[in-house]
Amino acid sequence: MKVLVVGNGGREHALAWKLLQSRQIEQVTCVPGNGGTASMSQCQNLPLGIDDFEGISQFAQKEKISLVVVGPEVPLAMGISDYLNSRGFKVFGPTRAGAQIEASKAWAKAFMQEVGIPTAHAAVFTQASAAKSYVKDHVAPIVVKADGLAAGKGVTVAQTVDQAIEAIEAIFRGQFGNAGKFVVIEECLIGQEVSVLALTDGLTIRSLLPAQDHKRIGEGDTGENTGGMGAYAPAPIATPELMARVQKEVLEKAIAAFRAKNIDYRGVLYAGLMITPDGDFKVLEFNCRFGDPETQVILPLLETPLEELMLACIEQRLAQMPPIAWKQGAAATVVAAALGYPGTYEKGKAITGIAEAQAAGAIVFHAGTNLQDGQLLTDGGRVLNVTGTGENFEQALAQAYAGMRCINFEGMYYRRDIGHRLKG
Structure with a gap:
C-alpha cells in the first residue's frame, strides 16, 4: 500500500512513523511534511499546501495512493475529505459537515446541548458589547473562546472580569482571524x-x-x-x-x-x-x-x-474488527519549543543531538523542523516532541527527559514538570 499523510507537524510524523511499521505499507508521502518525515526511509515529502486539493488529488491518482490520512483540522474543515472522496479515494477523516464539531465552537455547543451530552453552561455572542455585558453579570473565573479554528490558542480562562473583557475585545478585533466572528462564553470548570x-x-x-x-x-x-x-x-x-x-x-x-x-x-x-x-x-x-x-x-x-x-x-x-491491542506500560512526550512561543518566535535555528537522543532510547517526532542542505533547522513554535516509553510512567518520563537533554538549538525551551499530576 501507498499512503499519503496530509500535514507537517509532530502528529503527522507520528502517523507516518506508525504506518511504516506495517509490512503492508511500502511508501508514505507527507504533504508537505517536515524535517523528520524527510529523513525517514520509505517516506518522502511533497511540497504542496494542505489546501491544494487538486494537486493532492493529481499526485494520489498518479501514484495510485491507497489511503489518504488527514492530520490537521483546517483541511478537514475546508472539505478535503469531500473533495477526495468524490474522486474515488479512501480518506480517513470526516467530511466538512462532520468537521463542524471542531470548526465552530458555537455549533458544537448547540450540538451537545441538543443531544444531552454533559457540557459547561455557555452563551454565544456575535457582538462585543453584548458579550461584555454578559461577563459583567457573571462571576470570574470565566472562559472566553473564539468560535472557529485558532490552533489551540483561542481559549482564555479569565481570572477576572477585566481579563474576560480584554479577551473578548481581542477576538472581535481579529486576533484569531475568521475564528473571531462569534465568541463563546462558558462557565469555568475545575478539575x-x-x-x-x-x-x-x-x-x-x-x-x-x-x-x-x-x-x-x-x-x-x-x-x-x-x-x-x-x-x-x-x-x-x-x-x-x-x-x-x-x-x-x-x-x-x-x-x-x-x-x-x-x-x-x-x-x-x-x-x-x-x-x-x-x-x-x-x-x-x-x-x-x-x-x-x-x-x-x-x-x-x-x-x-x-x-x-x-x-x-x-x-x-x-x-x-477484533478489540484494539495495546502494549503494556506507559508513554510520555515532552515538547521542545522555540523561544517566544506561543507568541512571536524566530525560525532557522540549527538543531543538534537528535541521533544522540534516539541512541538514548527516545523517539523524536519532528513538529516545526525543516531539512535544508542536510542541516536540520527550526521551522515552527513547537519544534520537537521527545517521547519515552517504559513499563511505567517513571521509566517513560526518564527516557523522554534523557533524550531531551541530548538536544539543543538556540532558545530551546521545554517544561521540566510534564507528568507532575501523576505524583499527586
Missing part, C-alpha cells in the same frame, strides 16, 4: 483535563487510550495556552468505570446524533473532558482529528496495525 480520542466508521465507535496534555506554556500549568507542551498515556484518572460512561454518554450519543443529522462521520472523534474533583465529567470541546501531542504517546503503545483500523473505519466494518 483535570483528559483527552479521549476515538475511531469511528459512523456506526461503531472505539476509544483509544486516554491521554493527558499540558496546555500551559509554564511549569505548574501557568501562563498562556499553547497547542500542548507535553502529554502521557494512559491517563490514570480516566478509570475503566469513567471510560465506560464516556463511551455511552458521549461517544455513542455523538455518533447517533451525527447519523440523525445525515452526517456520515468517519475518522477520529476526540472528546476533551474535564474530570471534576468528585469524579464526574463534562465535555469541554470536540475535535475532528488526532490530538497533538496526544498522538505522540498513544501510537507508540498501539499494537494493532494503524492502517487496518483506518480502513475499517472508511469501509464501515469497525464492528467486525
Whole structure:
C-alpha cells in the first residue's frame, strides 16, 4: 500500500512513523511534511499546501495512493475529505459537515446541548458589547473562546472580569482571524483535563487510550495556552468505570446524533473532558482529528496495525474488527519549543543531538523542523516532541527527559514538570 499523510507537524510524523511499521505499507508521502518525515526511509515529502486539493488529488491518482490520512483540522474543515472522496479515494477523516464539531465552537455547543451530552453552561455572542455585558453579570473565573479554528490558542480562562473583557475585545478585533466572528462564553470548570480520542466508521465507535496534555506554556500549568507542551498515556484518572460512561454518554450519543443529522462521520472523534474533583465529567470541546501531542504517546503503545483500523473505519466494518491491542506500560512526550512561543518566535535555528537522543532510547517526532542542505533547522513554535516509553510512567518520563537533554538549538525551551499530576 501507498499512503499519503496530509500535514507537517509532530502528529503527522507520528502517523507516518506508525504506518511504516506495517509490512503492508511500502511508501508514505507527507504533504508537505517536515524535517523528520524527510529523513525517514520509505517516506518522502511533497511540497504542496494542505489546501491544494487538486494537486493532492493529481499526485494520489498518479501514484495510485491507497489511503489518504488527514492530520490537521483546517483541511478537514475546508472539505478535503469531500473533495477526495468524490474522486474515488479512501480518506480517513470526516467530511466538512462532520468537521463542524471542531470548526465552530458555537455549533458544537448547540450540538451537545441538543443531544444531552454533559457540557459547561455557555452563551454565544456575535457582538462585543453584548458579550461584555454578559461577563459583567457573571462571576470570574470565566472562559472566553473564539468560535472557529485558532490552533489551540483561542481559549482564555479569565481570572477576572477585566481579563474576560480584554479577551473578548481581542477576538472581535481579529486576533484569531475568521475564528473571531462569534465568541463563546462558558462557565469555568475545575478539575483535570483528559483527552479521549476515538475511531469511528459512523456506526461503531472505539476509544483509544486516554491521554493527558499540558496546555500551559509554564511549569505548574501557568501562563498562556499553547497547542500542548507535553502529554502521557494512559491517563490514570480516566478509570475503566469513567471510560465506560464516556463511551455511552458521549461517544455513542455523538455518533447517533451525527447519523440523525445525515452526517456520515468517519475518522477520529476526540472528546476533551474535564474530570471534576468528585469524579464526574463534562465535555469541554470536540475535535475532528488526532490530538497533538496526544498522538505522540498513544501510537507508540498501539499494537494493532494503524492502517487496518483506518480502513475499517472508511469501509464501515469497525464492528467486525477484533478489540484494539495495546502494549503494556506507559508513554510520555515532552515538547521542545522555540523561544517566544506561543507568541512571536524566530525560525532557522540549527538543531543538534537528535541521533544522540534516539541512541538514548527516545523517539523524536519532528513538529516545526525543516531539512535544508542536510542541516536540520527550526521551522515552527513547537519544534520537537521527545517521547519515552517504559513499563511505567517513571521509566517513560526518564527516557523522554534523557533524550531531551541530548538536544539543543538556540532558545530551546521545554517544561521540566510534564507528568507532575501523576505524583499527586
